Amino acid sequence: MSSIVDVVVLVAISVLGAALARRLGFVAPLVLLVAGLGLSFVPGFPEAHLEPELVLIGILPPLLYVAALQTSIPAFRRWLRPILLLAVGLVLVTAFAVGTVVHLMLPSVPYAACVALGAIVAPPDAVSATAIARRVGLPRRVVTILEGESLLNDATALVVVRISVGAMSGVAVGFWPILGQVALKAGGGVLIGLVAAIAAAKLHRKIEDPLLDDAVSLLTPFVVVIVAEEARSSSVVAVVIAGLYLGHRIPYLLSPTSRLQMDAVWRLMTFLLEGIVFLLVGLQLREIGGGITTSVGTTVAVTAAVIGTVVVVRFLWMYPATYLVRVIPRIREREERPPIAVPTVIAWAGMRGVVTLAAAQTLPDHGVPPYNRDLFIFVAFAVIVFTLLSQGLTLPWLAVRLGVRQDTTTADALAEAGVQHQAGRAALQALEENADGAPTEVVERLRALIDSRSNNAWERLGNQQQETPSAAYGRLRREMISAERHVFKIARNEGRIPEEVLTRAQRELDLEESQLQRSDD
Incomplete structure (x- = not known):
């Protein structure tokens, strides 16, 4: 779609689809995928063509970057072994298994073309994995592993695709040459990502204007991916490393205003991109289905075989990767043995997404000997639709059935209360050291504020069936803010205050109300 009208229509549909998904309690990517599939059959609806460059350079980098910004480095480092086993080991095994079948x-x-198809359908999608895992409420360990896998597996898969496509001229494709290329390109991506992140961090330290901070943050993933592509390194790894580095240091780099504003900008960007991506994937059905010349029987057989291989190989990999490594004493002592339900849920959470379709579009038109490119693209599309709809819809049921649910609420509240107590003591000490000459009522008001925050943290450990003091405070304060806002609007309408005064007062009230909303969440 090239016209502005078509873009506006896509955005509007994605927003309506996301709103419908929230109302129905579904995950937005699934609703938008189904909407796209349905709209692809509507006569006269504009055809959509998903250019690989648009996905790999224009859409994927910001989505990976913001996901990396929100990823905890300590948690990522703690679960790095299972993440790498999935993001590298499983992708390579799946690529060769599907290629062989x-x-x-x-x-x-x-065989090189078959391995390329295997690499295309191997990596689960970062967007769907994160959205569904958080929506289901899986344990933090499971969410971290799925997020880490989806952040890194695209790099492995795209390198294998490029090597396999290059090998279609007749050069043999082997496991060890591919592994060496993956390591080389990933290493270059790590280096570029670190250098870019350090440069961006220095810029953020010098910038005082929140708007400029937003601009630098928005440009960072695109600059990183362009530099990495020019250097023939893994752009995915480079973007992820830059996001991890900057996300860990954002509290020290940005002012409070910049952090609040940047969070809002990235939330909007992610919301729009995710919606448009899954809508476009569904809209591809008309174009992809119309290009197949292979017989129906062959198409169905190959598609079913690839889907079955993708699903089965993930299960066959998960259990040994989870339990066999625990024969190593160091791993056995450091990590507790998870119940079998945990690897089962992770194995079922293998939803594919837009990267698979974009990678399929990069397949050349001809091979030696020739092959049916349209068939391979259709198979990749079918894997996306099947895994998103079957696994995405049933993952919540499976997690509940197996008892794999988030169980860290109490532990989080206890840890927060302890740290809040320490923070309160540090704040009171700073208050005592700097209170000379300040009005007594101001000092007492600040002491009361610290006591209130400490009490709020401990309340989360108490009885959740009745309204806590902090909840009552939030409810009553929101009613007060609404009354204050109404008075300011009336005064503006009557000409007693200028628009600038209303804007300033509205901003202060909005900030306070948003803080109350965050406390409730």
Whole structure:
């Protein structure tokens, strides 16, 4: 779609679809995918063509970047071993397993092309994995592993796709050459990501205008991916490393105003991109289905075989990767043995997404010998639709059925209360050291504020069935703010205050009310 009208229509549909999903209690990507599939059959609806460059350079980098910004480095480092086993090991195994199965079914197709298809359908999607895992309320360990896998597996898959496409000229594709190329390109991505992150951090330290901070943050993932592509390194790894580095240091780099404003900007960007991406994936059905020349029987057989291989290989990998490594004493002592339900849920959370479709579009038109490119693109599309709808819709049920639910609320509240107590003592000490000459009522008001925050933290450990003092405070204060806001609006309408006064007062009230909302959440 190229016209402005078509873009506006896409945005409007994605917003309406997201609103419908929230009302129905579904995950927005699934609703938008179904909407796209349905709209692809509507006569006269504009056709959508998803350019690979648009996805890999224009859409994927900001989504990966914001996901990395929100990822905890300590948690990521703690679970790095299972993350790498999934993001590198499982992707390589899946690529060769699918490639072997497809080559056995289509012996005339070059093995390199079959491995390329395997790499295309191997990586679960970062957007769907994060959205569904958080919506389901899985344990933090599971969410961290799924997020870490989806942040890094695209790099492995895209490198394998490029090597396999290059090998279609007749050069043999081997496991160890591919592993070496993955390591080389990933290493270059790590270096570029670190250098770019350090440069961006220095810029943020010198910038005092929140708008300029937003501009630098928005430009960072695109600059990183362009530099990495020019250097022929992994742009995905570079963007992820830059996001992890900057996300860990944001509390020290940005002013409070910049952090609040940047959070709002990225939330809007992510909301719009995620919606448009899954809507576009669904809209591809008309174009992809119309290009297939292979017989229906062959198409169905190959598609079913690839879907089955993708799902089964993930399960076969998860259990040994979870339990066999615990024969190593160091790992056994450091990590407790999870119940079998945990790897089962992780194995089922293998939803594919837009990267799979974009990578499929990069396949060349001809191979040696020739192969049916449209068939491979359709298979990739079918894997996306099947995994998103079957696994995405049933993952909440499976997690509840197996008892894999978030169980860290009490532990989080206890840890927060303890740290809040320490923070309160530090704040009171700072108050005593700097209170000379300040009015007594101001000092007492600040002491009361610290006591209130400490009490709020401890309240979260108490009885949640009745209204706590902090909840009552929030409810009553919101009613007061609404009354204050109404008076200011009336005064503006009557000409007693200028628009600038209303804007300033409205901002102060909005900030306070948003803080109350965050406390409730």
